[in-house]
Amino acid sequence: MKQLSAIAAVVVLLAGAVWWVMQMEPAEPLEIENARMRLVPGGAPMAGYMVLRNHSDELIRLVGANSDAFGRVMIHRTVVEDGQARMEHQHGGVTIAPGEAVEFKPRDLHLMLMQPQAELEVGDTVEVALTFEGLTPAERLQAFTVVPVTAQ
Amino acid sequence: MTVGRLAIPVVVAALALLLSGCGEEPWYGKEITGLMPELEFELTDESGQSVTEAVFRGRPVAVYFGFTHCPDICPTTLARLTAAARRLPGELGEDLQLAFVSVDPGRDDPGQLARYTGAFSERMLGLTGNQRQLRSLTRRYRVTYGYEEPDESGDYEVSHSSAVFVFDARGEPRLMLLDSLSVQEMAHDLELLLAESSV
Numbered sequence: 001m002k003q004l005s006a007i008a009a010v011v012v013l014l015a016g017a018v019w020w021v022m023q024m025e026p027a028e029p030l031e032i033e034n035a036r037m038r039l040v041p042g043g044a045p046m047a048g049y050m051v052l053r054n055h056s057d058e059l060i061r062l063v064g065a066n067s068d069a070f071g072r073v074m075i076h077r078t079v080v081e082d083g084q085a086r087m088e089h090q091h092g093g094v095t096i097a098p099g100e101a102v103e104f105k106p107r108d109l110h111l112m113l114m115q116p117q118a119e120l121e122v123g124d125t126v127e128v129a130l131t132f133e134g135l136t137p138a139e140r141l142q143a144f145t146v147v148p149v150t151a152q
Numbered sequence: 153m154t155v156g157r158l159a160i161p162v163v164v165a166a167l168a169l170l171l172s173g174c175g176e177e178p179w180y181g182k183e184i185t186g187l188m189p190e191l192e193f194e195l196t197d198e199s200g201q202s203v204t205e206a207v208f209r210g211r212p213v214a215v216y217f218g219f220t221h222c223p224d225i226c227p228t229t230l231a232r233l234t235a236a237a238r239r240l241p242g243e244l245g246e247d248l249q250l251a252f253v254s255v256d257p258g259r260d261d262p263g264q265l266a267r268y269t270g271a272f273s274e275r276m277l278g279l280t281g282n283q284r285q286l287r288s289l290t291r292r293y294r295v296t297y298g299y300e301e302p303d304e305s306g307d308y309e310v311s312h313s314s315a316v317f318v319f320d321a322r323g324e325p326r327l328m329l330l331d332s333l334s335v336q337e338m339a340h341d342l343e344l345l346l347a348e349s350s351v
Contacts, residue, residue: 038223040227041267042263043264044268047223076224085331086310106224108224110224149231150231150234151231
């Protein structure tokens with residue numbers, strides 16, 4: 001009886017350890033969360049936001065983006081200094097350090113999605129091809145959800 | 153010893169002043185009452201009509217300087233402002249006007265402005281003008297705007313002021329709401345200002 005419960009305890013511990021390790025080991029080196037774009041009417045550019053998580057041991061760099069739904073996509077950061085706002089083109093791309101996350105969010109990093117090719121609606125899904133360095137394959141298709149312009 | 157005895161009341165008085173000073177500042181934004189001239193402009197509205205500040209006469213107005221090819225900070229600030237205006241109690245909220253002044257007339261014609269402002273609020277009026285008209289208005293409120301060199305596709309960036317200027321029903325500038333304020337903070341300031349001016 002004593003032996004049996006000891007075996008049971010070992011089995012439970014082992015199962016727990018396996019589960020824990022599986023939790024730690026993500027399936028993908030790069031995880032993208034909450035990819036969304038804010039709908040702006042009238043053909044003006046829209047902003048795309050997301051969270052990029054680097055689960056690998058290497059630097060990953062987002063270097064470009066394009067989409068059939070837009071004439072042009074650029075990586076920008078909004079900078080506010082002394083009450084003046086301007087956008088900074090991220091010429092060198094955006095680096096995500098190993099184990100770190102980078103958030104594209106309002107008043108900060110964003111994808112500038114220019115020249116929408118068709119009238120979009122809230123709730124639509126739009127695919128954007130993101131190009132990375134330090135990731136294989138280098139290109140990743142990511143679905144962005146169209147959200148209202150008033151969403152934060 | 154004498155110095156010490158004198159110093160204590162001075163320190164106490166200074167502390168009291170400091171504490172009361174903190175308590176008396178009611179705004180999250182920056183108060184600009186008396187620091188800038190009253191609202192005055194000649195611009196074109198989103199229906200293509202020439203208008204002056206008289207278009208808002210008798211009603212308070214919150215003015216933002218931006219442009220429609222500004223996908224990040226402009227919609228973020230305008231959405232917060234609109235949400236704050238929607239939170240105002242009944243009559244106060246109905247009184248407040250919202251204005252979006254585009255400093256990019258090259259791309260923002262009246263039709264473009266109308267589609268853009270309509271996405272935020274029926275109460276938001278889109279305005280723009282020629283460079284002389286825009287310079288004259290922005291200079292009044294000590295803000296600037298500028299254009300960067302167009303890139304190979306002809307796209308260009310515009311720098312602009314990030315704050316919302318709030319004018320009371322008499323056209324007097326009262327508050328600058330910074331773009332860093334939350335919806336709650338903007339609503340608090342607007343409600344306080346509107347309640348005060350409706351007395």
